[in-house]
Amino acid sequence: KAGVTQTPRYLIKTRGQQVTLSCSPISGHRSVSWYQQTPGQGLQFLFEYFSETQRNKGNFPGRFSGRQFSNSRSEMNVSTLELGDSALYLCASSPIGDTQYFGPGTRLTVL
Amino acid sequence: QKEVEQNSGPLSVPEGAIASLNCTYSDRGSQSFFWYRQYSGKSPELIMSIYSNGDKEDGRFTAQLNKASQYVSLLIRDSQPSDSATYLCAVIKKSSGDKLTFGTGTRLAVRP
Numbered sequence: 001k002a003g004v005t006q007t008p009r010y011l012i013k014t015r016g017q018q019v020t021l022s023c024s025p026i027s028g029h030r031s032v033s034w035y036q037q038t039p040g041q042g043l044q045f046l047f048e049y050f051s052e053t054q055r056n057k058g059n060f061p062g063r064f065s066g067r068q069f070s071n072s073r074s075e076m077n078v079s080t081l082e083l084g085d086s087a088l089y090l091c092a093s094s095p096i097g098d099t100q101y102f103g104p105g106t107r108l109t110v111l
Numbered sequence: 112q113k114e115v116e117q118n119s120g121p122l123s124v125p126e127g128a129i130a131s132l133n134c135t136y137s138d139r140g141s142q143s144f145f146w147y148r149q150y151s152g153k154s155p156e157l158i159m160s161i162y163s164n165g166d167k168e169d170g171r172f173t174a175q176l177n178k179a180s181q182y183v184s185l186l187i188r189d190s191q192p193s194d195s196a197t198y199l200c201a202v203i204k205k206s207s208g209d210k211l212t213f214g215t216g217t218r219l220a221v222r223p
Contacts, residue, residue, distance in 0.1 A: 100157070
């Protein structure tokens, strides 16, 4: 099976802009979770979607949002970018159970 | 107190030795435990999952779980230089759906 794919792999944006990241889960996986990884904070949970519904949300401001489509693909959006949003954004997919498999990530740099 | 704690390292071991990585967690409601390996500049890769007290072996890797002590460990036998990476411990609590809570990771360096 193909693994989790994320696009784009790299992004450079400026403060105040918005960005949309995309994730395609492993075929048959219906749960998609998003994480942010920074050197200072480590890996932090953003949100989780299952069957197009947000099941769980981390402690991030409302500028961070996401959605899931009927084919399980997911997008996350960050509006009004701040310098501190520079990070590796990771998507993980899971079958019904809790084992999660990560994609390669999107490296976002905010200037 | 952090929910999941790991020694940041680096843990340095010679090639062929056993590397022992440790993790403690604070929430007794934690039910699922995972070890991920992350090479520099790459995404985390699942190595092991463990759900019950005791040992679980997979090749050179053994995960150990002690729920009474709120402790999970990963042993890597016959360590190779290619095992040099950051090892992340992650847990899922019953109350949090499938949200993974990660430790900060332990950096392992295997000396040739």
